[in-house]
Structures are given as structure tokens and as C-alpha cells.
Amino acid sequence: MTATPAITTPRPGQWVRDARVRRALLEVVSVGLVSALALYIGIRTHAAGGVDLSFMQERAGFGVGDQFLTSVDGSNSRWASYAAGLMNTLRVSVFGILLALSLGLVVGMMRLSSNWLAARIAFLYVEFVRNMPLPVFVVFCYTAVVLRLPRIQESADLFGIAYFSNRAIALPSIALGPGAGTWAALTTVGVIAGWGGWKLLRAREAVTGRPSYPVRGGLLIMTVFTIGGYVATGAPAAWDIPAVERFHYEGGLRLSPEYFGLLVALSLFNAAFVAEIVRGAITAVPRGEKEAAASLGLSGWQQMSLVVLPQALRVMLPPLATQAQNLAKMSSIAIVVAFPDLMNVGGTIINNTGAAIPVFILMMVTYFILNIVIALIFVGPQWRFTWSRGRRA
Amino acid sequence: MLAGVQRLPHGAALLLVLAIGVTALACTDDNSDSAAGVTETAPDAAPAPQPSGGNTIATVQARGFIRVGVNDSLPGFGYIRGDGSFGGFDVDFGHALAAAIFGDREAVQFVAVSAGSRFEALRVHEIDVLIRNTTWTLTRDVVQGMTFAVPNFYDGQALMVRTADGIETLSDLDGAVVCALSGTTTQLNQEDTFGGTSVTYQPLGFDRNETLQEAFVAGRCDAWTGDRSQLAARLASYPIQAGGPSALKILPNVLSKEPLAPVTRDDDPLWADLVNWVIMGMVAAEELGVTSENVGTMAEEPPNQEVARLLGSTLDGSAFQTGFGLQDGFMRNVIAQVGNYGEVYERNITPLGIEREGSLNALWTEGGLMYAPPFR
Numbered sequence: 156m157t158a159t160p161a162i163t164t165p166r167p168g169q170w171v172r173d174a175r176v177r178r179a180l181l182e183v184v185s186v187g188l189v190s191a192l193a194l195y196i197g198i199r200t201h202a203a204g205g206v207d208l209s210f211m212q213e214r215a216g217f218g219v220g221d222q223f224l225t226s227v228d229g230s231n232s233r234w235a236s237y238a239a240g241l242m243n244t245l246r247v248s249v250f251g252i253l254l255a256l257s258l259g260l261v262v263g264m265m266r267l268s269s270n271w272l273a274a275r276i277a278f279l280y281v282e283f284v285r286n287m288p289l290p291v292f293v294v295f296c297y298t299a300v301v302l303r304l305p306r307i308q309e310s311a312d313l314f315g316i317a318y319f320s321n322r323a324i325a326l327p328s329i330a331l332g333p334g335a336g337t338w339a340a341l342t343t344v345g346v347i348a349g350w351g352g353w354k355l356l357r358a359r360e361a362v363t364g365r366p367s368y369p370v371r372g373g374l375l376i377m378t379v380f381t382i383g384g385y386v387a388t389g390a391p392a393a394w395d396i397p398a399v400e401r402f403h404y405e406g407g408l409r410l411s412p413e414y415f416g417l418l419v420a421l422s423l424f425n426a427a428f429v430a431e432i433v434r435g436a437i438t439a440v441p442r443g444e445k446e447a448a449a450s451l452g453l454s455g456w457q458q459m460s461l462v463v464l465p466q467a468l469r470v471m472l473p474p475l476a477t478q479a480q481n482l483a484k485m486s487s488i489a490i491v492v493a494f495p496d497l498m499n500v501g502g503t504i505i506n507n508t509g510a511a512i513p514v515f516i517l518m519m520v521t522y523f524i525l526n527i528v529i530a531l532i533f534v535g536p537q538w539r540f541t542w543s544r545g546r547r548a
Numbered sequence: 549m550l551a552g553v554q555r556l557p558h559g560a561a562l563l564l565v566l567a568i569g570v571t572a573l574a575c576t577d578d579n580s581d582s583a584a585g586v587t588e589t590a591p592d593a594a595p596a597p598q599p600s601g602g603n604t605i606a607t608v609q610a611r612g613f614i615r616v617g618v619n620d621s622l623p624g625f626g627y628i629r630g631d632g633s634f635g636g637f638d639v640d641f642g643h644a645l646a647a648a649i650f651g652d653r654e655a656v657q658f659v660a661v662s663a664g665s666r667f668e669a670l671r672v673h674e675i676d677v678l679i680r681n682t683t684w685t686l687t688r689d690v691v692q693g694m695t696f697a698v699p700n701f702y703d704g705q706a707l708m709v710r711t712a713d714g715i716e717t718l719s720d721l722d723g724a725v726v727c728a729l730s731g732t733t734t735q736l737n738q739e740d741t742f743g744g745t746s747v748t749y750q751p752l753g754f755d756r757n758e759t760l761q762e763a764f765v766a767g768r769c770d771a772w773t774g775d776r777s778q779l780a781a782r783l784a785s786y787p788i789q790a791g792g793p794s795a796l797k798i799l800p801n802v803l804s805k806e807p808l809a810p811v812t813r814d815d816d817p818l819w820a821d822l823v824n825w826v827i828m829g830m831v832a833a834e835e836l837g838v839t840s841e842n843v844g845t846m847a848e849e850p851p852n853q854e855v856a857r858l859l860g861s862t863l864d865g866s867a868f869q870t871g872f873g874l875q876d877g878f879m880r881n882v883i884a885q886v887g888n889y890g891e892v893y894e895r896n897i898t899p900l901g902i903e904r905e906g907s908l909n910a911l912w913t914e915g916g917l918m919y920a921p922p923f924r
Contacts, residue, residue, distance in 0.1 A: 217735040218743070218751040220725075229739035298762045306767035321768050322725070402723040402770055403750070412768060413752070490730065493754045493763070503730055503753065506664060509692035 206513050211237065217503055219243075219495045221411045233504050240500030241521060247418055247496065248483040248525070254422035255482060256475070259429020264459070266434050277430065284427035289420075290491055296420035297492040301412040307399065316396050318404060321412050325397035328408035334388035341388070345380020349373040413494040417486070425482045432478060436471035437463060468536075476533030480526045487522070497521060604676055604812075604819035605649065605873060613655040616642035617675035620660035621757050623781040624900040625681050625701075634658040637896035638679040641700055641810060641827065644886040645677065648826050648878040653885040663732050664755070667692055670813055677823055678811040681775065683733050688811075695820040699807035700827050700889075701897075702908035702917055705737050706776040707799045708783060710791075713770060718747060718801055725750045727760055727769035734773050737804035757782075765790040775806050780900045822872050829879040832858055832920035833888035835911055840887040847880050857923045859883070868923070889918060 170176050200206065215236040218229050223246040225239040265277035284292070305311055307322035318325040353373030360367040385392070397407025440463050448462040489496035501518045505511045608614045618638050619626030626636040634642075639658060646656035661669045661680060667688070670678045681703070682688075684696040707726070709715040715724075718741070728734045730753030742749050752769060754760040764772050765787065772779065776798065783796050810827070812820045833839070836855050838846050843859065850856035850863065857868035860877020867876040886892065890911075893904055910916025 217739050218749075220751045220753070229736075229743045294759065298759065298766075302763060302766040302768055321766050400723060402725065490755045491759065493727075493730070493752050493759070495753070499730065499753070502664060503735065506730075506732070507687070507736065509667070509687065511668065 206516055208513055208517065210508050210510055210513075211504075211517075215504075216507065219500060221414055221495055233508075236500050237497070237504065237517075240495055240497040243414075243489070243495055244483075244486055244497040244525070247414065247421065247486045247489070247494070248529075251418055251421040251425065251482050251486065252479045252529075254418070255425035255429050255478070258422060258426035260433055262426060262430035263433025263437070266430060267437055281427045281430050284424055285431075287424075289424060289485055290488060292424055293417060293420040293488055294491055296423070297413070297416035300419075301416040304412070307402070307404075310399055316394075317407075318397055318399060322402070323404050323409040323411055324415055325404040326408045326410070327397065328395045328406075329392050330395035330406075332391040332393065334391040338384045338388040338391050341384030342381045345377045345384070348380060349375075349377035352376045411494075413489075413492050416492050417489055417494050421482055421485060424485070425478055428478050428481075429475065432471050432474045433467070435474075436467035439470045440466045472533060472537050476530055479533065480529050483525055483529055484522065602816055604816045605822065608649060608676055612650075613657055614642070614646055614649065614677070615657045615659055615675045616645070617661040617666055617669050617678040617680055618642060618658050619680045622681060622778055623785050624896050624902075625777065625781065626658075626660075626679075628660075635896075637701065637892060638681060638810075640886055640892045640896060641679050642677075644826050644830060644882045644892075645823065647881040647885040648822070649874060651875065651878070651881045653881075662755075663729055667694060667811075670694070670811060676812075676819070681778065681808045682811055683775075684807045684809045685733060693814045695812045695814050695817075697810040697812070697820065697824045698827055699809040699917075701777065701808040703775040703777050703806035703808050705734055705773060705803040705806055706779055707801065707803070708772045708774075708779040708796055709770065709799060711795055711797050715771070715799070718742075718799070721749055721771055722747045723749070724770035725752055725768065726771045726773055727752045727754060727764060728773045729753065729757065729760065730755055732774075733804070733806070734775070738773055741803045773803070775808070776802075777808075777897070777900070777902055780902045784900050818872070822874075825870070825872075826879075826882060827889075828920040829858060829882060829923065830886075830889040830892065831911070831918050832923055833879065833883050834890040834918075835913065835920060838883055838888060840884055840891055843880060843883040847877065854923060 211233045213233060214229070215227075215231055215233045216229050217236065219225075219227055219236055219239040221243065222239050223242045225235075225242050227235045227239040262277045262280060265273045266281065268274050268277075302321050304319055304321040307320045310318040310320040310322075312318045316327045350373060353369045356367040356369035356372045360369060395406045395408075397404040397409065403409075444462055444466065445458055448458040453461065486496055487498040490499040490502065493499075497518060501514050505514045508514075616639075618634060618636070620628050620634070622636070624636055626634065626638045629635045642656050642658060643653040647653040649655070659669065659675050661675065661678070666678055666680055666682065669675050671693075679700075681701070682696075683703075684699060688694050689696055707718075707721070709721075715721060721742075726738060726749045728738060728751065735751060735753055738749070738751060752763070754763065760769075760772070761782065763769055772782070774782075779798050783793050783798065786793050786796055810823050812823055832854075833843075836852075836858065838855060838858065846855055847859040847861050850859065850861045853863065855861075856863040859880040860867045860870075860875075862876075869876075870878070872878070887895070890904075893909065897909075898904065904910055904916075906915065908917045910918065912919035
């Protein structure tokens with residue numbers, strides 16, 4: 156009883172020890188500092204004339220050699236060239252991430268394989284790449300591998316429909332004619348109808364108990380719509396076979412050696428890191444899970460795909476997101492192999508205008524947004540895990 | 549414990565914001581510094597620095613040597629010799645400046661700068677003068693805030709192709725891949741030449757000459773565009789395995805004017821004047837027949853007033869005052885230690901196979917553009 160008033164009586168300076176007070180104080184100080192800093196930067200930027208990007212509307216004056224979904228030349232604005240560079244960055248990042256993830260998953264599982272040879276090969280590959288600086292690896296892939304392909308005059312061809320040379324890798328593509336839109340719409344309808352048919356037949360099967368072949372039925376509906384639509388719209392798609400010209404290939408899908416070399420280098424490089432993430436995540440799944448699956452009579456592949464990988468996926472998603480962001484950022488090395496990515500085009504603009512600081516701020520903001528988008532894409536599945544955990548709990 | 553864990557993100561966020569802020573401040577400070585042109589000035593050599601900027605002559609005199617930005621991979625103009633020293637046409641002009649200021653051609657430190665970083669290196673005072681086959685353009689002069697000296701070499705952009713490809717004119721290049729160094733004016737000239745014509749071309753911009761040459765040798769490019777002098781240097785050193793110099797030829801077409809000139813910052817006119825007059829002094833020396841061999845006798849017994857003023861010889865009791873604050877007759881050291889314009893040309897450019905006779909780089913008396921204003 157006598158001790159109680161001693162505790163409640165505030166001693167001078169005791170409020171400092173109160174966690175709530177300290178937390179509030181820290182927040183006030185940090186908000187104050189941030190605001191002061193923001194104000195200061197704002198004033199300085201304003202005093203320096205702000206970040207004026209009006210020069211980006213002027214004529215670019217330089218061409219972008221390799222373009223993806225854009226068609227820009229020197230008479231367009233610098234914004235247009237910048238957009239062409241951005242599309243190239245997106246192209247190499249998106250396909251690079253897909254390739255790195257697929258290859259990394261395979262290599263990561265190989266490293267844990269009971270097959271001695273597969274595990275050794277995966278180990279050597281991962282160690283070789285992880286101990287290599289990226290620029291060396293990229294320049295090597297370009298000069299020592301891609302540039303060593305034959306010259307265009309001596310193109311290596313594959314049955315006369317695909318060509319490989321250090322001018323381009325030309326593959327047959329599908330050229331769409333008039334009516335392709337209608338065909339695509341019919342095919343979409345077919346896919347939806349097929350899915351509906353599959354659901355209906357499956358429900359019927361469950362009710363009647365007699366086999367109704369839902370998969371076959373669904374596929375049949377889809378096929379009828381796709382092929383019927385193709386014939387009905389007058390065969391709007393045709394193979395576009397590349398042809399060798401004097402200096403270049405005409406038609407087909409052409410991948411420039413710079414793009415190909417950079418894509419291969421970035422994919423191989425990042426796949427090694429992905430493989431380590433995958434290996435770590437699989438190892439993190441308790442052994443008992445695999446043993447329990449084995450005791451249920453699941454095959455090796457089933458143990459992996461149905462029990463271990465789904466649990467490992469939760470562990471590996473955050474580091475995989477980081478690795479994907481790394482790949483997107485690493486793509487800025489493109490200039491060493493003359494690939495006109497965002498950084499390369501931005502550098503040319505800086506050289507032509509002298510506006511280094513505005514262009515660098517622009518590039519930083521662009522890469523920042525790109526990385527945020529990649530993070531959000533990977534966060535999507537993570538939310539699913541969080542929700543499902545919440546539902547189960 | 550729990551409270552500590554919960555508070556951690558706040559602390560981390562605060563640190564992050566501070567880090568970003570400090571970086572941003574550092575950037576802004578750098579920017580304003582270069583805009584104002586504040587130069588580190590030597591304490592006693594320059595008691596009253598000019599308000600507009602620095603006093604580079606005093607700064608380098610206090611330092612004891614000059615810093616010159618040069619190319620390190622362009623044979624004939626700026627390259628690293630077998631023994632590790634810098635050599636070449638542009639490098640010799642760096643030696644000439646050192647000889648003018650210190651009377652010692654070796655009082656110079658060469659800094660290899662890339663095409664993309666050269667102006668920034670000058671802007672942040674990493675170098676005192678840039679002599680790196682740099683084309684004088686309006687944007688660079690005005691917007692980038694540079695001061696160009698008189699061109700020490702008049703160049704022009706050209707195209708180099710393989711002899712075996714049978715390319716004779718620009719229209720033969722339809723559909724061809726044209727390689728260039730990125731971050732240079734060549735890319736812009738290329739677009740000016742081909743853009744709007746029926747000739748389509750695919751540009752490919754490399755950041756390093758070595759990768760470009762590798763790609764050209766491998767057959768990735770059909771044409772290599774750049775300054776004629778650079779192409780000649782590349783042609784002369786083309787690898788024998790790839791066919792040697794005879795496998796290549798330079799098309800006669802001139803795509804652009806490329807006056808190559810040394811560059812200084814806008815903030816020090818006196819320094820820019822010195823760079824200018826050293827070059828013009830070397831041209832004047834050639835015109836007056838002063839060479840590294842006869843400069844001694846010429847200075848002792850100047851044949852005329854012009855030579856006496858150029859070499860700072862005492863005539864009628866007093867030597868000609870240049871106003872740079874350097875010792876009298878600094879050009880005498882330049883000519884004795886480096887040579888006149890013609891000697892420097894002959895030593896560096898002639899071995900590349902670039903004829904001087906009849907070109908823009910001949911003396912004005914022989915139909916060229918090399919013309920020095922009077923030394924008086």
C-alpha cells in the first residue's frame with residue numbers, strides 16, 4: 156500500500172522514460188526534419204530554375220537502331236527516343252526475368268538432385284557465374300559468343316526458314332492479315348465457351364456419376380471455334396519466313412545480336428542467383444513434409460510439385476522479387492554492347508544537350524517506377540498467401 | 549523488446565530519408581559550384597581572384613604542373629605508348645602548354661577522359677584543359693558553358709567500309725548497319741546525312757572503340773563512321789588477321805565539318821587566351837620558319853621583328869610583353885621542347901597516312917586554314 160503512491164508520483168524527468176512519449180517525440184522530430192529537408196530541396200531546385208525538361212520536346216536528331224513496338228527516327232522528339240529506349244529496357248527486363256526464373260528453378264532443383272552429375276553441373280555453373288563481374292560476363296557473351304556467329308553472307312540456316320548470323324537471329328513469325336481481329340475474337344469466344352462446357356460436363360458427371368469426358372468436350376468446343384473461325388475469316392494468319400538481303404534480313408522475327416547477347420547474359424547471370432534462392436527455399440521446407448508425402452505413396456515428382464515447392468514458394472518469393480528488380484537494374488549495362496536501352500539513349504541525350512542533371516533525375520524516376528511495378532507484381536502472390544493464412548487461422 | 553522491434557522501421561525510414569536528403573544536397577551543391585565557377589585558388593599566387601571565376605594560371609603555377617584531359621586510345625592523337633607514357637598530336641599540345649608555363653614539357657599530368665565524361669571532368673576542375681579531338685559546336689560552346697580555342701586540327705566525318713563489300717557511294721549503304729561511338733556528334737551528323745533520304749540505315753552506337761572494332765572485324769557493321777583522322781588511325785592499325793589496312797577504305801564523302809579544338813571552362817578568359825596563343829604561336833613559328841632545331845639561333849639573332857616578339861628576344865633594349873605573366877619568350881621553350889605546328893603534325897599525323905598538303909590543315913600560305921594572328 157505504501158509503495159503505490161511512490162510509483163504514481165511523477166518524478167522530474169521521468170516522462171522521458173515513457174515509451175509513448177518517446178515514440179511521439181521521435182515521430183515529431185523525424186517529420187520535422189523531413190519537412191525541413193523537403194522544403195530546402197524545393198527552394199534550392201526552384202532557385203536553380205527547377206527541373207526544366209522542355210528540351211525533351213525538341214527534335215532528337217539521332218536514330219535508335221533496335222526498336223521494340225516503337226518506330227522512332229531522328230526527326231521525332233527526344234521524348235520519343237526516350238520512349239524507344241524505355242521499351243527496350245522493358246523488353247530485355249521482362250524476357251530476362253522470365254528466362255532467369257525458369258532456368259534458375261531448374262538449376263536450383265538440379266543442385267538438390269540425387270543425380271551426382273546433375274548436381275555437379277549445377278554447382279559449377281552457379282559458382283562460375285556468381286564469381287564473375289557482370290560487365291565482364293556481358294561483354295564476353297557479346298564479343299566471344301554472339302559476334303562469333305557467321306557473317307550475314309554465310310548465314311547458318313535451319314531448313315531455310317530461320318537464319319543465324321551476327322547481323323541478326325531471324326526466326327519465322329506469324330504475319331496477320333485482314334480478318335485477324337475477328338479470328339482472335341472468335342478464338343476468345345471459343346476459349347470461354349470451352350471452359351463453360353468443361354464446367355457443365357464436369358457438373359453433370361458429378362450429378363449423374365457417368366463419365367461425361369469434360370476435358371475432351373471443352374477442347375472440342377475450343378478447337379471448333381478456332382479452326383472454324385480461321386477458315387471462316389479467310390485464313391488471316393500466315394508464316395512470315397525471313398529472307399536474306401544484302402545487308403539485312405527481310406521479314407520474320409529478327410533479334411539483334413546486341414539484344415540477344417544482353418538477354419542471354421542477363422538471364423544466365425541472374426539464373427545462378429535464382430538457383431541459390433530456390434535451393435535455399437526448398438531446403439527451408441522441413442524434411443518431415445517430404446517424408447510424409449513419401450509415406451503417402453507420392454512419387455518423387457509429386458512430392459516436389461505438390462508438397463515441397465508450394466511451401467518453398469512462400470519463402471522464395473520476396474528474394475525472387477529482389478532478384479527480378481536486380482535484373483531490371485542490371486539491364487542498364489546495355490551500353491557496353493551497344494544496345495539502345497533507357498540508359499544508353501539517356502546518355503546520348505545528355506551528350507547532345509548537356510542537361511545531365513534533369514536527364515539523370517528523369518532516368519532515376521523511370522527506373523524507380525519500373526522497380527516498384529516489378530515489386531508489386533511479385534507482392535500479388537504474397538498477398539494470396541497472407542490471406543489464405545488468415546482464412547485458415 | 550517488442551516496442552524496440554516495432555520502432556525499428558521508423559528509425560530505418562528516418563535514416564533512409566536523411567541519406568537521400570544528404571545525397572540530394574550534395575548534388576545541388578556540386579551543381580551550384582560549377583555554375584558559379586568557384587575555383588580553388590592558390591593562397592599567395594592569387595591574392596585577388598577575379599570575381600567571374602578562377603585564375604587558372606596561378607592555380608597551376610602553385611600546383612607545379614597542369615592537368616590535361618586526353619584520349620588514351622586513339623593512335624596518332626592521344627594514346628598510351630608501350631612504356632606507359634602518353635603520346636600523340638593532342639598530347640603534344642599538352643606538352644606545349646607545360647613548356648610555356650613552366651619551361652618544362654614534362655610538367656603535365658595527362659588524364660584519360662571518355663567522350664561522355666570529358667566536359668564534366670573539365671567542369672568539376674579535374675582537368676585544366678581538354679585536348680581530346682573535341683569538335684567545336686555551338687551547343688557545347690554556349691549551353692555547356694565551354695570555351696573553345698582555335699582548332700588545332702580541321703577534321704571531317706567520313707565513312708569507312710570493307711573493300712570487299714563493293715560500297716562506293718552513300719546510296720550503296722541502303723539497309724546497312726553503320727557503327728559509331730555513342731556520345732559523339734557523329735551520330736547526329738549521320739542522321740542529318742541519311743535522315744529524309746531514301747537510304748535507310750541502322751545505327752549502332754558503341755561506348756568503347758575496342759568493342760566497336762571487335763564488332764566491325766566480326767562483320768556486325770558494314771560501315772564505321774567517325775572523324776576522318778580517327779578512321780585513318782584505325783585503318784592504319786587494323787589487325788592483320790582481319791586483312792590489314794588494305795581490307796578497308798574510307799569513302800570520299802564528307803558528312804560534316806569537325807573542327808577539333810582544345811577546350812577550357814568559360815570562367816577564365818586569360819587561361820583560354822593562353823591556350824589559344826600557344827597553338828597560334830606554334831603555327832606562327834612554322835610560318836616564320838622557326839623550328840625546334842634553329843630556335844636557339846633564331847632567338848639569339850632574330851631575323852625580323854615578328855620572330856623577336858614571338859621568341860621574346862630582347863630587341864632595342866626590351867623584350868615583347870605578352871601580358872600572361874609568364875617569363876619572357878615562353879614560346880621559345882615551346883618550340884625548343886615540342887616543335888612548331890608542322891613538326892608536331894609530321895611526328896604524329898603523317899605516320900597515319902593523312903596527307904597535310906592540300907588539306908585544311910596546311911598553312912594559309914599553302915591553301916590551308918592554319919593562320920596565326922600577328923604576335924604584337
